Amino acid sequence: MLVDMTIAIDAMGGDQAPEMTIKGVAQAASENPNVHFILFGDEKLIDPLLSEASVLQKRVTVHHTDQRITSDMKPSYALRSSKHSSMRLAIECASNGEAKGVVSAGNTGAYMALAKMILKTLEGIDRPAITAVMPSSRGKYVMLDLGANIECTIENIVQFALMGEVFAEYVLGIKKPSIGLLNVGVEDLKGNATVKAAQRVLRESGQLQNFYGFIEGDDIAAGTTDVVVTDGFTGNISLKTMEGTAKLLNTLLQHQIRRSFLSRFGYLFMRGAVKELKAQLDPRNYNGAIFLGLNGIAVKSHGGTDVVGFANAIKVVIEMISNGVNNHIREELASLRGKSPHIMRANHS
Amino acid sequence: MLVDMTIAIDAMGGDQAPEMTIKGVAQAASENPNVHFILFGDEKLIDPLLSEASVLQKRVTVHHTDQRITSDMKPSYALRSSKHSSMRLAIECASNGEAKGVVSAGNTGAYMALAKMILKTLEGIDRPAITAVMPSSRGKYVMLDLGANIECTIENIVQFALMGEVFAEYVLGIKKPSIGLLNVGVEDLKGNATVKAAQRVLRESGQLQNFYGFIEGDDIAAGTTDVVVTDGFTGNISLKTMEGTAKLLNTLLQHQIRRSFLSRFGYLFMRGAVKELKAQLDPRNYNGAIFLGLNGIAVKSHGGTDVVGFANAIKVVIEMISNGVNNHIREELASLRGKSPHIMRANHS
Numbered sequence: 001m002l003v004d005m006t007i008a009i010d011a012m013g014g015d016q017a018p019e020m021t022i023k024g025v026a027q028a029a030s031e032n033p034n035v036h037f038i039l040f041g042d043e044k045l046i047d048p049l050l051s052e053a054s055v056l057q058k059r060v061t062v063h064h065t066d067q068r069i070t071s072d073m074k075p076s077y078a079l080r081s082s083k084h085s086s087m088r089l090a091i092e093c094a095s096n097g098e099a100k101g102v103v104s105a106g107n108t109g110a111y112m113a114l115a116k117m118i119l120k121t122l123e124g125i126d127r128p129a130i131t132a133v134m135p136s137s138r139g140k141y142v143m144l145d146l147g148a149n150i151e152c153t154i155e156n157i158v159q160f161a162l163m164g165e166v167f168a169e170y171v172l173g174i175k176k177p178s179i180g181l182l183n184v185g186v187e188d189l190k191g192n193a194t195v196k197a198a199q200r201v202l203r204e205s206g207q208l209q210n211f212y213g214f215i216e217g218d219d220i221a222a223g224t225t226d227v228v229v230t231d232g233f234t235g236n237i238s239l240k241t242m243e244g245t246a247k248l249l250n251t252l253l254q255h256q257i258r259r260s261f262l263s264r265f266g267y268l269f270m271r272g273a274v275k276e277l278k279a280q281l282d283p284r285n286y287n288g289a290i291f292l293g294l295n296g297i298a299v300k301s302h303g304g305t306d307v308v309g310f311a312n313a314i315k316v317v318i319e320m321i322s323n324g325v326n327n328h329i330r331e332e333l334a335s336l337r338g339k340s341p342h343i344m345r346a347n348h349s
Numbered sequence: 350m351l352v353d354m355t356i357a358i359d360a361m362g363g364d365q366a367p368e369m370t371i372k373g374v375a376q377a378a379s380e381n382p383n384v385h386f387i388l389f390g391d392e393k394l395i396d397p398l399l400s401e402a403s404v405l406q407k408r409v410t411v412h413h414t415d416q417r418i419t420s421d422m423k424p425s426y427a428l429r430s431s432k433h434s435s436m437r438l439a440i441e442c443a444s445n446g447e448a449k450g451v452v453s454a455g456n457t458g459a460y461m462a463l464a465k466m467i468l469k470t471l472e473g474i475d476r477p478a479i480t481a482v483m484p485s486s487r488g489k490y491v492m493l494d495l496g497a498n499i500e501c502t503i504e505n506i507v508q509f510a511l512m513g514e515v516f517a518e519y520v521l522g523i524k525k526p527s528i529g530l531l532n533v534g535v536e537d538l539k540g541n542a543t544v545k546a547a548q549r550v551l552r553e554s555g556q557l558q559n560f561y562g563f564i565e566g567d568d569i570a571a572g573t574t575d576v577v578v579t580d581g582f583t584g585n586i587s588l589k590t591m592e593g594t595a596k597l598l599n600t601l602l603q604h605q606i607r608r609s610f611l612s613r614f615g616y617l618f619m620r621g622a623v624k625e626l627k628a629q630l631d632p633r634n635y636n637g638a639i640f641l642g643l644n645g646i647a648v649k650s651h652g653g654t655d656v657v658g659f660a661n662a663i664k665v666v667i668e669m670i671s672n673g674v675n676n677h678i679r680e681e682l683a684s685l686r687g688k689s690p691h692i693m694r695a696n697h698s
Contacts, residue, residue: 074538137600147533150541184496184585189423192499192582217589221597233541234586236533237579240566241587245594248570251486252629256622263622269615273605280601 002034005321007314008099011041012068012086013106014303014310018045021105024310025060026053031311032318035059038099040086042066065089069110071303078110079117087111091118094296101297101317103288105310111300112148112291119296122326124333126153128293129160130232130300131167132239134286136223142168142177143220143228144292147236157181157198157229158205162332163292164227165208170323172226179208180215180225182234190214194231207336246281288313290320293329297321351383354670356663357448360390361417361435362455363652363659367394370454373650373659374409375402380660381667384408387448389435391415414438418459420652427459428466436460440467443645450646450666452637454659460649461497461640468645471675473682475502477642478509479581479649480516481588483635485572491517491526492569492577493641496585506530506547506578507554511681512641513576514557519672521575528557529564529574531583539563543580556685595630637662639669642678646670 009025011018018041025037036059039046043064050056067084082088087106094102095118104111112128121128129145144160145152152160161179168177181199183191188199191214202211212225217238220228230238257263267274279285283302287309291298297320301313320326358374360367367390374386385408388395392413399405416433431437436455443451444467453460461477470477478494493509494501501509510528517526530548532540537548540563551560561574566587569577579587606612616623628634632651636658640647646669650662669675 135597137597150533182586184499184582217586217591218593218596220590221593230586233533234583237531237566237583237587238590241569241590242566242594244567244570245591246598247567248484248486249595249598249626249630252626253622256626256629257619259625260621263619266615266618266620266622270606270612270619271615272609273602273612273615276608277598277601277605280605281598 004034006036006099008038008090008093008102010087010090010104011039013104022049023307027311028314029059030055040090071107075109075113100321103299103313105301105303115298119294122295125293128291130289131292132289138223145232145235147232149232152231154197161229166328168226174226176209177226178210178212179227180212182230183214186214284309288316353383355385355448357387357439357442357451359436359439359453360388362453371398372656376660377663378408379404389439420456424458424462449670452648452662454650454652464647468643471644474642477640479638480641481638487572494581494584496581498581501580503546510578515677517575520668523575525558526575527559527561528576529561531579532563535563633658637665
């Protein structure tokens with residue numbers, strides 16, 4: 001059963017905005033007849049694009065603004081001086097209830113800062129985490145934090161683990177998802193003080209249904225656990241290391257293929273398989289990172305993505321809304337608060 | 350011109366020891382006629398293997414001991430209770446001048462702890478870093494620390510950068526190697542307090558010939574810089590993330606190839622290219638991580654490597670000795686001490 005919903009779109013965020021965002025909205029609209037969109041941005045640029053997309057007739061409302069947040073704007077400046085920017089107005093729209101969620105492909109730092117200020121965090125969550133779904137050899141996994149929190153406390157890590165569990169269960173549909181804490185070894189003594197303490201707290205609280213414990217870097221892509229929990233510094237570097245490694249292997253393989261006639265010949269027959277592999281790993285199909293832990297739903301699209309990727313980011317918002325992820329996180333936190341009050345924020349500040 | 354040298358070998362370290370270590374020594378011996386080896390381990394096991402390797406006649410001395418450090422032994426226990434272990438005796442041999450360096454494929458934690466205690470660090474270096482050479486799309490790069498120091502100070506990071514520069518210059522033969530600090534972004538404001546301060550110190554000291562500044566995770570495999578400097582927590586996770594990603598891509602590609610007759614057919618012609626690629630990335634050719642910063646030369650071989658890999662680890666020791674890497678690090682540190690005394694250990698403790 002489809003639930004009617006409205007989603008706010010920062011039409012001006014991203015390298016190819018607003019063409020890319022409007023076409024992405026059109027694609028999402030055709031796939032999701034139950035969704036209405038409120039677009040924020042420059043109507044002089046948006047209106048001609050809308051007239052080309054018949055699927056968007058009566059499906060969108062445009063709120064005009066000619067202010068936008070540029071990609072090089074500092075978050076602190078964006079907080080002070082962006083009252084009428086398309087990004088801020090879109091977030092406010094998701095905050096005041098007009099829309100159920102918001103998508104932007106704009107400046108990540110500004111988006112996170114504005115979303116935190118306007119939407120606030122869920123009760124019991126100190127800081128939201130950038131969360132994404134990624135492909136492993138066993139299927140898909142959820143990883144967080146991918147870069148929002150450069151330095152994390154024990155409580156942050158514990159909260160990320162709880163949120164990751166709920167996300168894997170309700171968005172990916174994994175029963176009793178396994179949760180791994182990224183570390184430099186699997187023995188209890190390994191790692192820095194924060195991960196060691198976080199593991200102890202997670203074990204003792206018994207809150208997670210299926211806490212695996214420590215995992216190492218090679219466990220991520222192996223799909224050893226359904227959820228990979230780490231601080232934003234390590235998570236961001238690990239994510240980008242994966243991207244770099246995949247690019248390196250592709251470059252070197254293409255180079256080796258070009259070196260001989262035989263392999264160029266063989267490659268003609270293998271292109272289908274390579275194409276399938278590329279589709280399987282296509283970053284556009286994984287586009288849309290959630291700022292998980294906010295009292296609202298904000299999804300960040302990669303700034304350089306295309307129509308397919310932006311439509312996927314919208315799909316992520318729709319899944320978050322349809323599955324009531326934030327309500328499930330609230331319940332999980334309330335239950336933990338009952339059992340282990342010492343790890344909740346209220347008792348720390 | 351070849352310099353005569355003696356290398357100490359822990360013959361009992363590694364999953365397949367001593368067969369793998371002795372055969373690895375034999376391979377290294379045939380490639381390096383100027384090197385003599387002192388083997389530490391159980392002569393009942395070693396002697397039969399030596400009699401099979403004619404190249405080792407008159408090239409090895411065996412010091413018998415039946416004590417060994419097992420892979421599950423804690424470093425603290427190894428420090429107290431391993432007086433006559435093959436690993437410890439081999440390190441002592443490299444410390445008292447009998448040998449110029451030592452190789453072990455045994456327990457990493459115990460090896461690092463014993464090597465630090467026995468060899469001590471170079472003057473001006475607080476802690477040694479696990480350092481390795483790896484393949485990028487532009488050739489090779491040096492990365493450190495890969496896991497020795499889970500929590501690092503600004504001084505540690507600065508010292509790693511200096512050691513990495515010397516290593517890249519004298520072992521890889523790169524003139525004015527570029528040095529990158531691994532971070533979550535390239536802007537000065539990005540990152541944790543340690544990397545931000547380390548970047549400032551490295552810039553202000555002017556000691557590095559070619560300091561690039563911050564790099565991100567995808568710059569590692571892209572070969573953006575010749576040296577990648579990071580703390581041991583991030584470095585270890587990043588290294589293992591690369592391994593996991595490479596394994597995932599290989600698994601998925603093989604899976605896609607098996608799915609269609611055409612691609613299986615094409616693959617027949619491409620196997621040469623894939624084999625070349627695998628050789629290019631063969632971890633055995635990159636085996637041998639240096640504990641850089643010790644007042645002596647200690648190289649760690651992967652415990653699960655084979656003869657080719659172990660011989661490569663021995664080659665790393667030979668290169669460290671031949672190129673006088675430690676002397677060059679001493680000079681670099683002395684020069685820095687003159688210019689920027691505030692970042693040297695003596696002024697901190």
